[in-house]
Each structure stands twice: as C-alpha cells, then as structure tokens.
Amino acid sequence: MKVTAAMSVAALALAGCGTSTDKTPAAGGSTTTAASGMKIGMAYDVGGRGDQSFNDAAAAGLDKAKAELGIVPKEATAVNGEPESAREERLLQLIDAGYKSVIAVGFAYAPSVKKVAAANPDVKFALIDSTDATGANIENLTFAENEGSFLVGAAAALKSKTGNIGFIGGVNVDLIKKFEAGYVMGAKTVNPAIKVQVKYLTQPPDFSGFGDPAKGKIAAAGMYQQGADVVYAAAGGSGGGVFQAAAAAGKMAIGVDSDQALTAPADVKSVIITSMIKKVDVATFDFIKAMTEGKFTAGNKVYDLKAGGVGYSTTGGQMDDIKAKLDAYKQQIIDGKIVVPTKP
Secondary structure (H helix, E strand, O other), X not given: OHHHHHHHXXXXXXXXXXXXXXXXXXXXXXXXXXXXXXXXXXXXXXXOOOOOOHHHHXXXXXXXXXXXXXXXXXXXXXXXXXXXXXXXXXXXXXXXXOOXXXXXXXXXXXXXXXXXXXXXXXXXEXXXXXXXXXXXXXXXXXXXXXXXXXXXXXXXXXXXXXXXXXXXXXXXXXXXXXXXXXXXXXXXXXXXXXXXXXXXEEOOOOOHHHOOHHHHHXXXXXXXXXXXXXXXXXXXXXXXXXXXXXXXXXXEEEEEEOOOOOOOOOOOHHHEEEEEEEOHHHHHHHHHHHHHOOXXXXXXXXXXXXXXXXXXXXXXXXXXXXXXXXXXHHHHHHOOOOOOOOOO
C-alpha cells in the first residue's frame, strides 16, 4: 500500500508540475506553444527543486533554457524509498505526454534510463552523473567532482586551526567516493599530517542521505565535538543540517554542487566558507540547447576543471587570502602535474 501511495503521489506530482502545454509567456514577452516550443522533460532525484544543491542546479539550467530558448518543460521528482519501477514509470509518463527529450537527474536513474531508452529509441535522454546506461539515444553528462573537491580540501586544510577536518557523504556510492578522494588528497597535499574524519549518512539502496538535514546535523555535530573545525558536506539537501551544526558549534562548513552561501538561510551563511561548484546547470542547458539545434551527441561528456565544469566559490570573501594558492593547485591539475584519484 505504501508503494502504491508513493507511486500515486509521484504520478500526481508529474501531472501537476511543469509548464502547461497551452500558450505560455516566454522571454521578451512573446509566447510559445507545445506545437512550436521544444518539450523538455526533467526527472529529479530525491529532494527535487528546493534542495539548494544538485537538483536545484539542474533546475537552474532548465529555467534558463525556458527563458532564453522558449522550451516547454515538465518536471517530476523521485520519492524516497520508491521502487525502481516508479522511476521507470516517471520517465514513461513524460514520454507519453509527448516529451521526446528527457533529462534524468542523478545516477540512481541509470537502470531506468537503460531500460526505457532501449524501448524508446526515438527519445533522446541526458543522464546526469552516470555512464552505467549508454546507447545511441543517451548522452551521459558527468563531472570531475574529485578535481573540484581537491580544491575545497586544500581550502579546508589551509583554513583549519585544529588540523582536524571532516567529510560527510550523503550515500556510500562510487560517485560520492569521488568527492571524498579529492577532498582528502587536497587536504593532505597542504598538510600531510591532517586528520580527516569521514562518515556516510546512508548505504544504498537507502538514498535518504541526500535529503535528510537531521542526519547531516547529527553527523556534523559529532565531528565538531571530535575536534574538526571544517566539515565538507557532499550530501545534497542533508547539507543544510551540516550548516546548522557548524553555526551551533561556531565552526566552518563547505557546501557542494551550487554556491550554497547564496541560497542558505541567513543564520548559517557566514559559516559556509566555500562550496565545491558542480555546474549541473551548464551541462543541463548545453544539452537542451543542442537539442533545439538538432545537435544531439550520444556518449559521455565530461565537465572537468579544464572545461570549467567544476570549481570553488568565493562568495563571502573567506577565500580571498588563499585564492592564489588554490588557483595554483587548479592550474597544476589542469596541466596534469597533479592527478586526482577517483577512489579513496
């Protein structure tokens, strides 16, 4: 009964969200219709819009495409704990509604995209964060999270006064281990003796670690109590709890995916010294723009430091005193002088 209810909620959310296929104001005051505007479907991972992280970054790319390209979007969001069949159904509902270009946000969609794409060769898919599903109608949009995480790991070590920092991953999967690997290497490049506490909030198939601020707060509070003074949260919406713990302890935190100092509540903004920027918005917009131009290309497209796909934020000015050092590391990575691992 719970599964049926979750799927019903997901179906209702799909039917009720997104842009109507009737006339809709577009950029410049003109209108676009389903007949003239390209229909783009987007299936979010758990948390959806409002997670102030990964999903919101994808949404920003979609919003930009709507404003600048006049596309007609429809959105749907995963429900925590849902079965794989619910993800498949979400993709199929978009296709049945006439959306022949679909963006699946997150590696958790890989099995569903693999199955649905094979059964619908006329539909073009963008799969973010995974190459586990490939095909002639699938473009894989991936990122060098390890490279961006190296830079914020270096920043953490440079800012730490205790020589003790933390890493919180949302779910213990290979993708998030890339964040951990880069963060630890960056920190130890600055200070080989630094202590790095590591904790994952959940284990697959439980993906609630990407959307549970309470779990993030408890984990971070424990790290601060154990001597950490900087904690990096690669945990999606759970990062909000990490920021709360940092504020309560008078310590520092590092955000992820988007510039979280811009979107976090006012009472925690100051504790976010930087964020590892992952330009999901750029990748999303690039895919949509290519679709509107008839330039779809299957295969893996990697957004790394060299391509400007990852980086670190400087909002708040707390990186000003170490920016030159971080940029020097960045150039060494781009030049191949530093090779950042993808596994801890």
